[in-house]
Amino acid sequence: MTALPARRLLLVHAHPDDESINNGATMAKYAAEGAHVTLVTCTLGEEGEVIPPELAHLAPDRDDTLGAHRTGELADAMVQLGVTDHRFLGGPGRFRDSGMMGVPQNDRPDSFWQADLDLAASYLVEVIREVRPQVLVAYDPDGGYGHPDHIKAHRVAMRAAELAAEPAYRRDLGAPHAIAKVYWNCIPRRVVEEGFARLHAAGGQIPFEGIATADDVPGLVDDDQVAAAIDVEARYAERKAAAMKAHVTQIAVDGPFFALSNDLGQPLFGAEFYRLVKGVPEPAGDLEDDLFAGTGA
Numbered sequence: 001m002t003a004l005p006a007r008r009l010l011l012v013h014a015h016p017d018d019e020s021i022n023n024g025a026t027m028a029k030y031a032a033e034g035a036h037v038t039l040v041t042c043t044l045g046e047e048g049e050v051i052p053p054e055l056a057h058l059a060p061d062r063d064d065t066l067g068a069h070r071t072g073e074l075a076d077a078m079v080q081l082g083v084t085d086h087r088f089l090g091g092p093g094r095f096r097d098s099g100m101m102g103v104p105q106n107d108r109p110d111s112f113w114q115a116d117l118d119l120a121a122s123y124l125v126e127v128i129r130e131v132r133p134q135v136l137v138a139y140d141p142d143g144g145y146g147h148p149d150h151i152k153a154h155r156v157a158m159r160a161a162e163l164a165a166e167p168a169y170r171r172d173l174g175a176p177h178a179i180a181k182v183y184w185n186c187i188p189r190r191v192v193e194e195g196f197a198r199l200h201a202a203g204g205q206i207p208f209e210g211i212a213t214a215d216d217v218p219g220l221v222d223d224d225q226v227a228a229a230i231d232v233e234a235r236y237a238e239r240k241a242a243a244m245k246a247h248v249t250q251i252a253v254d255g256p257f258f259a260l261s262n263d264l265g266q267p268l269f270g271a272e273f274y275r276l277v278k279g280v281p282e283p284a285g286d287l288e289d290d291l292f293a294g295t296g297a
């Protein structure tokens, strides 16, 4: 096996589309700089809604082929971001999209929400011990906005980071590896409110049915919770928008704005923000501009 680059970043997401929405610019930046970026997606997004009418037949209550279709959208998004290492947790279709919190699909035995935590984490331990990343990016405990697959993805990522470092745990999955820095996705309320102010100023020019609210944006935090801001050059923000566009069934992009299948416009943020939950923080008040800061990589 060829040696991996010195810098290795692992991101764990619930569905195809989350990676581009939350971390598209960060992934594009580090991939372009030669870091090894590994994305693990926990489901195929089988229970999603479908935006384009001509693709409505893919829906779970029609042909139920949306999951297979979204793997293609995700592959297209990876091309836009320059990311070559993408995996589905446990293999494609191992865990099914659980649907929004409270729907009957949450109770399907094959849903990610019902998955045994340590079993699901064991698949991620194998990836961690192979790739040996210095940095892990995951959701906060609420999954950003309370979606069961996002909550479970957080739990699996944090459990796998713990188990991967445990010398007595499953040496058949590789040599122990302790991830140096763990971040959770977030976004400062101030930045979100500025973005919505721009959206409201655009008013009638936006092509969406309505406008979301700041509280609809996952991972809202106060400024003092933010440890790192990856505020990339325009070219990486452009890659992010292109990757989001690749998720045709889930996201409609219009310039600096986008909407999910609820057709509620929200700002598309080029800068991406992170809370540090493991690692040495910068001196109080200083924002990191590099997720690998302090790792020696």
Ligand SMILES: CC(=O)N[C@H]1[C@@H](O[C@@H]2[C@H](O)[C@H](O)[C@@H](O)[C@H](O)[C@H]2O)O[C@H](CO)[C@@H](O)[C@@H]1O
Residues within 6 Å of the ligand: 015, 016, 017, 018, 021, 045, 046, 047, 048, 049, 097, 098, 099, 100, 147, 250, 260, 261, 262, 263
């Ligand atoms: C960004 C994200 O996590 N999307 C999920 C989410 O999709 C939302 C869901 O269909 C909701 O009912 C819509 O109103 C909203 O517009 C969608 O973004 O949940 C889906 C089902 O679990 C999932 O497939 C999708 O990736």
Ligand SMILES: [Zn+2]
Residues within 6 Å of the ligand: 014, 015, 018, 147, 150
């Ligand atoms: Zn999601």
